Amino acid sequence: xxxxxxxxxxxxxxxSPSKERQRRRRRQLGDNSWGYLFLAPWIIGMLLFLAGxxxxxxxxxxxxxxxxxxxxxxxxxNYVRLFTMDSRYLTSLRVTFTYVAFAVPLNLAFALALAxxxxxxxxxxGLYRAVYYVPSLLGGSVAIAILWRQVFGPSxxxxxxxxxxxxxxxxxxxxxxxxxxxxxxLHVWQxxxxxxxxxxxxxxxxxxxxxxxxxxxxxxxxxxRMITVPMLxxxxxxxxxxxxxxxxxxxTPAFIVSGGTGGPLDSTLFYTxxxxxxxxxxxxxxxxxxxxxxxxxxxxxxxALAFLSSKYWVHYEDER
Amino acid sequence: xxxxxxxxxxxxxxRDWRWLLHVVLIVxxxxxxxxxxxxxxxxxxxxxxxxxxxxxxxTRLDFSNYIKGWTLGTGTSFSTFFLNSFIVCLGAIVGNxxxxxxxxxxxxxxxxxxxxILFALMIGTLMLPFHVxxxxxYIIFNRLGWINTFLPLIVPKFFAVDAxxxxxxxxxxxxxxxxLEQAAMVDGCNRFQIFTLIILPLMMPALVTTTIFTFIWTxxxxxxxxxxxxxxxxxxxxxxxRQFLDAxxxxxxxxxxxxxTLSLVPVFLVFLxxxxxxxxxxxxxxxKG
Numbered sequence: 233x234x235x236x237x238x239x240x241x242x243x244x245x246x247x248s249p250s251k252e253r254q255r256r257r258r259r260q261l262g263d264n265s266w267g268y269l270f271l272a273p274w275i276i277g278m279l280l281f282l283a284g285x286x287x288x289x290x291x292x293x294x295x296x297x298x299x300x301x302x303x304x305x306x307x308x309x310n311y312v313r314l315f316t317m318d319s320r321y322l323t324s325l326r327v328t329f330t331y332v333a334f335a336v337p338l339n340l341a342f343a344l345a346l347a348x349x350x351x352x353x354x355x356x357x358g359l360y361r362a363v364y365y366v367p368s369l370l371g372g373s374v375a376i377a378i379l380w381r382q383v384f385g386p387s388x389x390x391x392x393x394x395x396x397x398x399x400x401x402x403x404x405x406x407x408x409x410x411x412x413x414x415x416x417x418l419h420v421w422q423x424x425x426x427x428x429x430x431x432x433x434x435x436x437x438x439x440x441x442x443x444x445x446x447x448x449x450x451x452x453x454x455x456x457r458m459i460t461v462p463m464l465x466x467x468x469x470x471x472x473x474x475x476x477x478x479x480x481x482x483x484t485p486a487f488i489v490s491g492g493t494g495g496p497l498d499s500t501l502f503y504t505x506x507x508x509x510x511x512x513x514x515x516x517x518x519x520x521x522x523x524x525x526x527x528x529x530x531x532x533x534x535x536a537l538a539f540l541s542s543k544y545w546v547h548y549e550d551e552r
Numbered sequence: 553x554x555x556x557x558x559x560x561x562x563x564x565x566x567r568d569w570r571w572l573l574h575v576v577l578i579v580x581x582x583x584x585x586x587x588x589x590x591x592x593x594x595x596x597x598x599x600x601x602x603x604x605x606x607x608x609x610x611t612r613l614d615f616s617n618y619i620k621g622w623t624l625g626t627g628t629s630f631s632t633f634f635l636n637s638f639i640v641c642l643g644a645i646v647g648n649x650x651x652x653x654x655x656x657x658x659x660x661x662x663x664x665x666x667x668x669i670l671f672a673l674m675i676g677t678l679m680l681p682f683h684v685x686x687x688x689x690y691i692i693f694n695r696l697g698w699i700n701t702f703l704p705l706i707v708p709k710f711f712a713v714d715a716x717x718x719x720x721x722x723x724x725x726x727x728x729x730x731x732l733e734q735a736a737m738v739d740g741c742n743r744f745q746i747f748t749l750i751i752l753p754l755m756m757p758a759l760v761t762t763t764i765f766t767f768i769w770t771x772x773x774x775x776x777x778x779x780x781x782x783x784x785x786x787x788x789x790x791x792x793x794r795q796f797l798d799a800x801x802x803x804x805x806x807x808x809x810x811x812x813t814l815s816l817v818p819v820f821l822v823f824l825x826x827x828x829x830x831x832x833x834x835x836x837x838x839x840k841g
Contacts, residue, residue: 266743267664274655274674274718277711282677285688292687299694349577354570362827363581366588369823373772374790375812378797379591382805389590392606421584425834432835474838481681484774491797504775507683512779517687524684531681 293522298515310522321523323498324506327412328480331502335419336475343423343471347430348460361428368424376418377488381405384414405489408497415485415500426471433467434460465546469538476534480527483508503527595809602805618814621807628784630811633792640705640777640788641770647709648717648766649759655712656721657747661733677715682775690779704780705770717762720837724758725751761833764826768819789815 268275293310295303314321346364350357370376382388384404391402404410441459450458461468486494486502494501494509503523511520586608593608595617601610623629658664659671693704712718728751736746752759774790781787787795793815796808823830 262743263662264664267658267662267667270654270658270662270743270747271664271670273651273710274712275670277651277708277713278673278677280692281689281708281711281713282680282685283673285685285692286680288688288691289684299691346580349573352570352573354573354577356574358827360577360581361831362823364584365831366820366823367584369768370588370772370816370819372769372774373816373819374774374793375815378793378808378812379587381797382809383587383590389587389606421587425838428831428834429838470838477679477681481683487774487778488794488797504683508775508778511687512690517691521684521687524681524687527681528684531679535679 289521289524292518293525295518296516297518297521299517300515303518306518310519311526313519314522314526320498320501321506324494324501324503327494327499327501328482328503330412331416331419331482332476332479335416335479336472338416338420339423339475340426340468340471342420343426344430344464344468346423347427347434348456350427350431351434361431364427365424368422371418371422372484374484374488377485380414380418380485381489384410406496408495408499411489411496411499415482415489418485419479419482426475429467429471430464433464437463462547466548469542469546473535473538476538477531480531480534591809592813595806595813597806599804599806602809617806617810620804621810621814628787628792630789630792630814632785633787633789636702636781636786637771637788637790640702641767643702643706644709644770645763645766647706648712648714648762651710651712652714652717652762653721653752653755653759654747655718656725657751659718660722660725661751662743674715674718677713678719686779693780699780700782700786701780702786705773705776709766714766716837717766720761720833721755721758723837724755728754757829760826760829764822764830765833767822771819 292303294305294307295310296306297303350360350364367376384390386403386406388404390404394400402410404414437460441463442455445455445459481504482502483504486500486505487508490496490500490505492505492509494505504527507520507523507527510516510523589608590606593610594602596610596613596615597605598614598616605611621630655674659667659674689704689708693699696703698704698707732750732754733746736750741749771789774794777788777790778794781791784795793808793812796804796811
């Protein structure tokens with residue numbers, strides 16, 4: 233369709249239809265070579281760094297490979313071992329699922345709540361928005377993970393504040409019962425990006441809907457439930473997918489807080505951390521590849537689930 | 553009477569509600585920022601005061617943590633780490649700008665065979681976890697002898713591996729009026745001229761957004777830097793900070809806080825200067841900061 237539009241002005245200048253056809257064919261040929269010329273870096277990169285490695289890792293996942301000797305085919309043994317013989321792997325799955333199950337909904341709830349509050353026309357809106365976004369901005373960094381380690385450490389501020397209330401401070405990061413929860417809190421603290429996406433979504437909701445609802449005598453809660461949430465479902469859906477994909481891949485906070493071990497007692501052994509330890513600590517490249525593929529399948533399954541369920545709870549405006 | 557009383561009452565109620573809203577927002581903002589303030593404050597406190605005083609404001613400014621932290625570790629100073637981080641960021645930015653804009657123009661404006669399939673493939677790579685491709689990528693870079701150089705962190709960016717930015721730029725180019733290009737084409741411009749002379753200048757906002765996010769992501773990155781850089785002279789700021797956890801442990805909290813604070817400064821400055829663009833970038837595309 234775009235080619236037709238492109239060739240429209242020259243076509244108007246020509247008289248002979250056969251000449252015009254020739255010209256169009258030449259333009260089409262030109263567009264093909266130009267297209268592939270412009271796309272050459274991406275095509276090379278996609279084959280060399282994304283698609284190629286994806287297929288190679290699928291192959292490696294059926295092998296034993298330590299970088300030094302050639303890969304040795306062992307069939308599905310890596311996968312079998314993951315799920316039946318490797319209790320640390322199952323622990324890493326459990327830790328990661330717990331993390332996602334609590335961090336994602338809490339993060340989105342805070343993001344939505346703050347977006348609702350900041351959707352009002354009040355003074356200093358930009359400043360508030362900036363302040364609430366700052367933790368997300370810095371969030372992925374080693375610095376914040378180090379900070380978190382201290383905040384929940386033996387003499388960190390959390391312990392000190394609790395001591396004021398007479399609760400004797402434990403070290404939250406070094407207790408297997410609480411270490412994962414400090415990381416969940418870290419994720420919840422970083423609700424800035426989804427908040428901004430929610431804010432953009434809230435701005436899209438027509439004011440007339442609320443005015444009509446007020447006329448009908450709807451209270452604030454009813455407005456929220458009957459207008460805001462339904463109108464926002466596409467944005468909720470979008471944020472949910474992004475959050476799921478991102479939090480399954482969390483690495484830095486667990487690595488820093490546990491000192492690269494996943495401890496205490498494997499309580500912060502995130503999936504990606506265990507993959508790193510197996511692949512680049514023990515150089516079990518085939519095993520790590522199998523883990524990568526299981527992660528791909530897990531993320532794919534969750535995304536697919538979200539998409540499939542979306543037709544029951546996500547409302548797009550043009551469907552109305 | 554009733555009609556008179558109505559509006560007055562609602563107006564008063566609304567004013568009360570806003571006052572409360574500000575209180576809630578300010579308390580919330582303080583809670584959000586407290587850990588950061590505490591860290592910044594602690595970086596100026598003498599060691600003894602850090603954990604004995606909850607007040608983030610230090611009693612007096614003490615820069616000795618910064619002086620000690622800058623050279624602490626095992627010989628290499630933070631000058632090297634900062635320089636290395638800037639080199640990696642600059643390489644990644646240039647790579648992303650060049651390669652992603654080319655690909656985006658092709659996807660947005662040029663009609664070529666298999667465009668639909670290739671575009672779907674590009675979008676598909678958005679969801680591909682890094683951890684699936686990491687082992688083969690490591691093997692490639694190992695074979696090339698690129699381990700412990702910046703090349704594995706920079707070279708892929710010149711091949712448009714960040715589909716996020718291609719997508720962002722495609723959306724942007726689609727908003728540019730087609731007539732400009734058609735006019736240029738009638739004047740005999742070829743695709744490359746149209747791209748460099750017309751499209752690139754017009755898509756400056758998208759390029760700025762790409763620059764900002766590439767900088768922040770690369771600066772904050774840890775996983776790939778941990779994989780590919782393994783001697784101290786090549787360490788980036790992320791890896792330099794990690795040194796504190798291994799080497800010095802409990803004895804030098806002050807200098808650790810000083811350096812973590814410093815490491816956040818570039819990102820924070822970018823945020824201050826480009827706040828509006830950054831927020832727009834997130835709101836329109838869902839880029840994660």
